[in-house]
Amino acid sequence: MCGRARCTLRGDDVARACHRTLPATRSLHMDRYRPSYNVSPGFNLPVVRREDASNSEGHVLHCMKWGLVPSFTKKTERPDHYKMFNARSESLNEKASFRRLLPKNRCLVALEGFYEWKKDGSRKQPYYIHFKDGRPLVFAALYDSWQDSEGEILYTFTIITTSSSPALQWLHDRMPVIFCDKESTDAWLSGSTSSFKNLLKPYEESDLVWYPVTPAMGKPSFDGPECIKEIQVKAEGNTLISKFFSRKGSENEETKPEQKIVPSQGFIKSEKQPEEAKKTEVGDSDFKSSQDAMKVPTKRDYEAFSGESKPALANKDVVSPNPAKKREKAKTNAADDKQPNLFSYFGKR
Numbered sequence: 001m002c003g004r005a006r007c008t009l010r011g012d013d014v015a016r017a018c019h020r021t022l023p024a025t026r027s028l029h030m031d032r033y034r035p036s037y038n039v040s041p042g043f044n045l046p047v048v049r050r051e052d053a054s055n056s057e058g059h060v061l062h063c064m065k066w067g068l069v070p071s072f073t074k075k076t077e078r079p080d081h082y083k084m085f086n087a088r089s090e091s092l093n094e095k096a097s098f099r100r101l102l103p104k105n106r107c108l109v110a111l112e113g114f115y116e117w118k119k120d121g122s123r124k125q126p127y128y129i130h131f132k133d134g135r136p137l138v139f140a141a142l143y144d145s146w147q148d149s150e151g152e153i154l155y156t157f158t159i160i161t162t163s164s165s166p167a168l169q170w171l172h173d174r175m176p177v178i179f180c181d182k183e184s185t186d187a188w189l190s191g192s193t194s195s196f197k198n199l200l201k202p203y204e205e206s207d208l209v210w211y212p213v214t215p216a217m218g219k220p221s222f223d224g225p226e227c228i229k230e231i232q233v234k235a236e237g238n239t240l241i242s243k244f245f246s247r248k249g250s251e252n253e254e255t256k257p258e259q260k261i262v263p264s265q266g267f268i269k270s271e272k273q274p275e276e277a278k279k280t281e282v283g284d285s286d287f288k289s290s291q292d293a294m295k296v297p298t299k300r301d302y303e304a305f306s307g308e309s310k311p312a313l314a315n316k317d318v319v320s321p322n323p324a325k326k327r328e329k330a331k332t333n334a335a336d337d338k339q340p341n342l343f344s345y346f347g348k349r
Helices: 011-017 182-190 240-255 274-293 299-307 323-337 342-348
Strands: 004-007 025-028 036-039 044-050 059-066 086-088 106-111 113-120 123-131 137-147 153-163 174-176 208-212 259-262 267-270
Touching (some): 004 106, 011 044, 011 059, 011 106, 044 137, 044 182, 106 153, 137 174
Parallel strands (some): 086 153
Antiparallel strands (some): 004 036, 044 059, 113 123
């Protein structure tokens, strides 16, 4: 596809690029032409076509509007130049808008370069495509005339496209049909309909180059040499915002205290800085001394202390939790002590 281009050529430069000499070429409506670095459908551009007379060998440098308006369009209808600013070479014989123009309404368009956009997610980056030596590009085109309700005749044209060359497939799947010599331009303007079919093919020479330009030229109102100024395209991962977050993450890791796992204790221990550790040790010693001074014996401590002065119980005095053994123990004690008790009383009876 070709929807934006640069054309700052003079009229004689256009004729010369199409291998035509200006004295032998008549000019028409060239006062409407305004050179621009950012032309789009609806702009007036100079094209080279044959004279209307069928037997004439002359050519016309004719300024027309980019964006075809077929002659059968209703006179009351408003022209839409964005509807047919390109024509696919594969379907020229299939669509009535183009098929009827092939015999006599072929023309040439000379431009210094054109723009194409590379889609990268939600972002689109424009590229400027041109010849390495700076010579104009000559495109194959078709033109038509339409008369509005007021009787004014409007001449319009469309640029023919074909599949992209292998070198440009990464950028877009379509490109304009480019003619690079006089033989091809003569065949397109004056040849038979069967002879030019071999001309509608991708341009695959290495002298066609490109580079990225500012996205601001996406606006038709943006014009001037800044449109073709080469820029540096940053990779997706090198944006300022990604650098900001990556730098922030590295700083956090550097300032974060190192952690060490102590196997014997089973918890994570932080390695503190020497000054911080020293400060902590001093604070801990003061706190411990104050705790020792204020420490009051608890009930558990008192029991532990008083328990040391009590005599330890003999193993024989340990009472078994079994009731049968408990009764036997009681009988033995009763026999030894010779004192009556509840068990001895029931035993006598």
